[in-house]
Amino acid sequence: MTSVASLFTPLLLPSWLDPQHIIQAAGASALWVVALIVFAECGLAIFFMPGDSLLFAIGMFTAVGVTAGSGPLIQYGDRFTTVLVVNVVLLVAAVAGNVVGYWIGHKLGPALFRPRQGLAGRILNPAYVDKTDQFFAKHGSSTLILARFVPVVRTFVTMVAGIGRMDFRKFISYTAIGGVAWVLIAVQAGHFLGQVSFIRDNFELALILIVVISVIPMAVEWLRARRVQPVSSETGQTR
Template sequence: MKFFSLLFDLLRHLGEDAKWEAMITYIGTTNLYVVLFAIVFAETGLVVTPFLPGDSLLFALGAIGTRDVGINLPLITTLLIIAAIIGDAVNYWIGFKLGPKVFSRDEGPGAKKGVMDKLLNKKHLLRAQEFYEKYGGKTIILARFVPVVRTFAPFVAGVGKMNYLKFAMYNVVGAIAWVSICVGAGVLFGSTPFVKKNFELVIVGIVVISVLPMAIEFIRAKRAAKSGGSAVVEVATIGKSEETAIK
């Protein structure tokens, strides 16, 4: 229980050296790396954990890594890039295998809906497909910088049967760019007096900026629907035919 208490406390106060030092003292540096690896993997690889910290955690690592708390920044950065790559790959295959079954279920008034049905709304999938149609494969890279979307993007790519080699290329590029930019930003700005004094506020700002593109797209979709357009294009045979595959 103490571990979870320390972890929860750390995630709530990412900018405080004392929280990192307390965790390292309790579980050791190597185990801390394992925990951070697991968090990034789950945030990108499991569609049920989009609430885990991503951008804010990476930024905080960059800032903390420049201080004397016992973290090897180049090593943890490399490990988290690998975690992000593996996470998206696992998420893709979950979507490839499970997605079509989930979204082909009966959605009528009397249909029973399980937990997965509630978490994976078909309308969200269709909107994500439109996003893919608009931006193509580079969605995998762009989604890395948008909370929640980065968790669902690889799943949708798997459901749509996107060519895996193409997906893997975007996956690697996106993971390297995301982790490097966020950690690098922490290194550059994390030690400045303003950021150190207002770290929690800066973290909130990072989250707001990350979510902003998704909010804009949502507003545009609502306006399009009100003006008589369609924010969602129904695909009747999703996940069943190569004609609906995301290339």
């Protein structure tokens, strides 16, 4: 029987952004698909991917199955080994993505984020770099740690570090700490909450809450951008 919660999931996100759909559709390759998405979000300016919710969801799937009473969907031996493998793979993906992002920013520089039309202009929007610059100015090198938990900023922070020619040894130290914190907190939270009976019995509802929490910051950023654009246009016309 279809639950009420499952009816709302498609309304929140398309299937290709739904963490449950992504993990279930990938089947035995779920961990590697999630690792690829995490890598892309951290290093290739694909800021709209559901990194936070995917980490949380795959953590939950190391503790529960798709249906009530079934074993964990993600398994690599016993539970300890499974959680260890998932954490290590996703940590490597996150840090590797950041290193790639750093070198993209270092080699291509500001020219990559110039105003342009179409999809490329929306993804490589200079406003994202400006926002990340402000974050850097406020928090310094610790931005590489804090930004892990801030959608959009997380995606562009490594490129900005590369554009600014941040010392690579300093960069890799901070980005590794941030990667460890992000992956461990999200995956472990999902794993432990997945063992709570209420979460197991309301698994789809829990995933909906994850999706909502992940979407809220992006929705706020989108609304802010929509508010700023008309103001900028009016200012330009009065000059």
